[in-house]
Amino acid sequence: MSAASQQHPISMKFAAFGLVLFWLMLAGGPFLWTVWGSFKVQGDFFSKSDWTNAIYGIRTTIETGGPFTGQGYSGAWIEQEFWRATLNTFIVVLCTVTISLTFGTLGGYALARSGRR
Amino acid sequence: MKQTMKTSLYAGALVLLGSVAHAGCGVTSGNVNILGNDFPALQAVADEAIACAHDGMKVEANLTTEHREIMSPALTANPAEYNAVFIANSQLMPLLAKGLIRPLDDLVAKHGQNLAPNQLIRVDGKIVSVAFMANAQHLFYRKDILDQVGARPPESYEDVLAVAEKIRAAGKMEHPVALNTKVGWNLAEEFINMYLGHDTPMFKAGTAEPAINNDAGVSTLNTLKALTGYSNPDYLTFDSNTTQALWESGDLALATMWGSRGTAILDDEGSNAAVVSSTIQSGAPTVAGGSKPATSLWWNGFSIATNTSDEDAEAAFVAMVNGISTDMVKANNDKAAWLIEGYEPNVATAGIVASMEAGASPYPMLPYMGVMHTALGGELVDFLQGNESAKQTLSDIEAAYTTAAREKGFLE
């Protein structure tokens, strides 16, 4: 499928690869860091004294006995009732998308098909 | 035989009566719905109130940090969504102005025998709220660090500044001081506390006109600026959660924090033993050579909604009185500085009690205080960042306040 006309020089490919890798680090890095930190306690991830605590989980080990903990997730999902917020969001998304898609499609079809200006 | 039968019958009846007396708390029917802020002391009171629930009486509580936003609309509805609300003193006047809470005189006469007279909040001769706990911002200091630099415990904010300079000069900490200086409500609260320490009124007597563009105002601003000079450069983002986290990480030596944070700071979570053992809480410092502590006293209490049936109002009142019973205080002694009989002051709330006893002013319960609070929150930043002079900032605050007060109808 790749005709000779579509081939790029190797240097261009490397440059593109490098740029995309850099961008992916910028885009995904913060989320990776946050997911890693979600298994630590507040004293580690939001440590005011040393940010590397979040990597090794020093206070997590002191407070929960191991470098990883599910405390954050149980605290959010059960204690703060995040499941309720998720359910509410799901209901809102379902209704909004259904209604606005329906109305929008009808209106869009009418506008596209009409010869009006 | 007959004797033992009678005794056991009596005993049985007593037990039954006892359990009925708690379940239901003496109310046969009613619907109680409580709204309030979400922190441990209120959770304790709400839990005790919920213990009154039984078949004929429903008791539910919604404790949320969003309570301020939903309280007014929820109480305006008829029938009100909640018939008992936990309020702080700043919320009382706005609710009274709209007629959303009812006088409690007859309910207090009927069910409030155990309430201390200073718990009853009276406005215009009518009891409108029952207070049960006090709170205030006061000083926290690290005894070990003060000992290392040879400083005495500070009594005034000028002392605090001197000690901070000693700590910085000794190379121990570059930013030893913190206050709740987050832009907005927190920063305005620090200004108000410091201003109250000057014992000067904020408004012209009997009117809603601002009167802060004076020496007390300038002194307040300069003291705040000096204190932030010893704070971490991010001080404009420090709310009470951040200052607590900073304290627990051992980065601070002197901080002004809410007394209600005392219990959380002295526990084992988030902090190490060295910090916890050397944390001392003392009353709020004075300022500018005055004798009044530079802080404001806050009370938390409950009120009953107007737009609810008399039967439900009585049930709510009884549930609430049960919630602030001496038994509850004995079980939750450390959670707050209770105003209830049976409370034993302890080290976690020493600062609040000390500030009260030193004669600190209560937070002004004026209907236009909220407008001033908001105006302060927006305009103080310019001075602290060095963009404006003190006089210019004070006149900006007064202009912002006047504009908002005109819109709210307090000024023409």
Next chain:
Amino acid sequence: MPDKAFFSFMAPSLLAMILFIALPIGSVFLQSLFVEHSQVMKTVETCSPFGGCTDETIVDAEATQALAQAQPLGRFNGLGTYTDRNHLAFDDLGRARREADTFGEFLSAIMNLRFYRALVFTIAFTAIVTPFVLALGLVIALAVNMLPRMTKGPAIFVSLLPMIVTPLVGSLILAWIVDAEGILGATLQTLFKDPDLSLKASPTLTWIMLFIYGIWHATPFSFIVFYAGLQTVPRDTLEAAMIDGASRAQRIRYVVVPHLMPLVTFVLLIQLMDNFRVFEPIVGFSADANATSLSWIIYNDLRGGETTLFGSAAATSFLTLVGVIILLIPVLIRTWRDHNSKPA
């Protein structure tokens, strides 16, 4: 399409737009013309747990309620709210013009007024973030297009993350990282050998941080739109250009970009609207000490303080609406002209 069919197809959308867009805007405008009634106040004795009983001023609830019931909308203020200090501040502007000696002084007097301070940041945010988003999106789309087929899928998924995640969550995540004690903030402090360096402390750095957040958040949108457009670039035209001896850069400039022009207009339109209503990063980064936007001061009027100022918030909302319309006029005219020039 016959008229009846046209209207019956359009009816649901038209009804929804009238109910949920036109009527609320009309109601907000109406609200902005009114202020609250004069509060009737009286002095009474107030008793509190501390300080015993004192004489305090309170609001006479019955008298004020009576006023409110007689005229529920409030006191008519005309355009007074629009010209007061919290909005267009004509009085303060006039005074500043008379009293300022230099242009610098006049400028700082303007920036002292909260509406203009917010307006300047909002316009700066829109003006800086939008072109960067367009350019970066195009560059990344071109780069991803050159990747081997297997890696394209995951690359696209990860690229979309900053846009998919709720703006508030995204800004909080970045705020924790650039915080002076966070991983990036601490690294910057070490790099620049300045232990006091804090992105949240200085206004300039805060603005730059917010702009970077805006670009980070919006680039995936323009990336995905341009990437979709790149799949439809006519191969014959590209080959013809190569046969004619065009270099890569020339091919991009003379074939790819003109083909993507309608998409550029579309993304520009969406980005201008989105960036003008910037709000979440200011909350997420706690940046309101250094940067406020129009949406933020509306939120602050309604939720940020002890009191709610409905009239003021309504006036700012309406001014924001006017601002967005002014901003979009050039783009809308261009779209209208393109639409009219196309054959029926």
